[in-house]
Amino acid sequence: MAIPKVCGIETEYGILVRGANNDSISNPVTASSLLINAYLAERQRRIHWDFHDEHPGVDARGFQVDDLLAPEVESTLVNAVLTNGARYYVDHAHPEISTPECLTARDALVFDRAAEEIVRESMAAVARLLPAGAEVLCHKNNSDGKGNSYGCHENYLVAREVPFSRIVHQITPHFVSRQVVVGAGKVGCEMPGRTSLEVPFQLSQRADFFEEEVGLETTLKRPIVNTRDEPHCDPMKYRRLHVIVGDANMSETATLVKVGATAIVLAMIEDDVLGDDLELANPVAAISQISHDLTLRRTVLLRNGQRATALELQWQLLERARKYERSHGLECVGADVGAEVLGLWEGILAGLEREPDSVAHQVDWVAKRRLVQAYAARHDARPDDARLKAIDLQYHDLRADRCLALRVGLDTLADPADVRDAMTQPPTTTRAYFRGRCLAKWPNDVVAANWDSMVFDVGRDPLRRVPMMEPLRGTAESVARLIDESDTPAELLARLGA
């Protein structure tokens, strides 16, 4: 039986500084550090990510800008863990948040939304520190329209014993075709050799950047299936599938279906019920062919010589998922969540077939295209009019008063109170619970933390490292009382028998 599809989302945000006279602040690495440190200074002590690092990172509240730009900060890329179990850090000149490990796609949605709110609060915090007229903008998107792309990655727990080649062959058709449901839309084209006049709008932000079927790279020659093998848990039992092909979504429905449907497809692959017949002849060609085709009618060639549209591929996957629900159940993704995901997935496919605009309240590329086309019609704008690209960018703007995605009537699925809680409280059903609770209760005594261990200062040498190699151990059910009843980490560790 497929193992629980523990999952998470890592998002690299776009960042732009305006109105700053200080050139060093405008540098995106510095700006990202400033952004994160401003949030931490207001919210919590900075607990350093354990990166085989020498110095524990504990610092005081009440930062001034100069303090935040002190040499120590500049040379150490900010890398913090939050009390909700997430990681907040600078990666390749972008602020990035990795959600904590989540048991279901529903939790992943809530923590992804919480990550957005954390970035919004960070923007407000940094605004309080910058001189008047200067501001830091962040965008939840994947490209600047000029050929530079950054990712929204998903992670899924899969049993190690599943042959990786099976995963590659059988997940690729879903990765290539799911953009009709979860693509975020993009004005213009960034594929070498094709212009924005040829492709004024496409389904996916990321499709133009994928050049390989499978590989280790993430920053160039991007592969549809990434082979990174860093499970951050017991490597004998588990694989963490690191997925780089997706777009960042503003639609909550899209985020839920993106993670939920992919988890179900992976479960089918794990239980070896999916089969090979959907394999594509040329996935790299197909991913941009599908992205550039707004009619949703373009067929792509399968390995077996047949042709299929992206919608047809998605219908096939959904149908097999329905069969799998009946034969195996969906406990591994959460039975209720799985049922909800299948219902939404089906509704979106049916809507796209009948009349795409009918799913403008659920599908980002549809919502964005509607807005862009309506604006262009009203103002008689050419496809390469800068205002249309500005609409594309502002769809993803995290300033609440400027964000166009907040104004196009997208459905909200997550309870705002849950999102608010998830900014500071960890999920209860994975090891993130242990990490988040310990950080919140003993911020001065957690020297360092990462996905699979925490290091405590128990008041005397040596420091104590607690391994956390099982993603499903350290849940509220198993450790809440232990943590509640322990006054100190030393006591906790004694009770854990460590």
Next chain:
Amino acid sequence: MAERTQKQKPAPNRTEETTQEAPPVAASGEKLKAELDDLLDEIDDVLETNAEDFVKSYVQKGGQ
């Protein structure tokens, strides 16, 4: 939505099929159209004042 008929291999140029639910789609369609018109009315206040400068200045470093 879950009661909708499942498709095997849908033909591209189908005539419109009969569905059990009719008005809900139309109603939400009307609402969305009204919202879209409202948004278009106010969008110029929300959009960056100099779109060309903004788009030109929006440059990111490549990430993962």
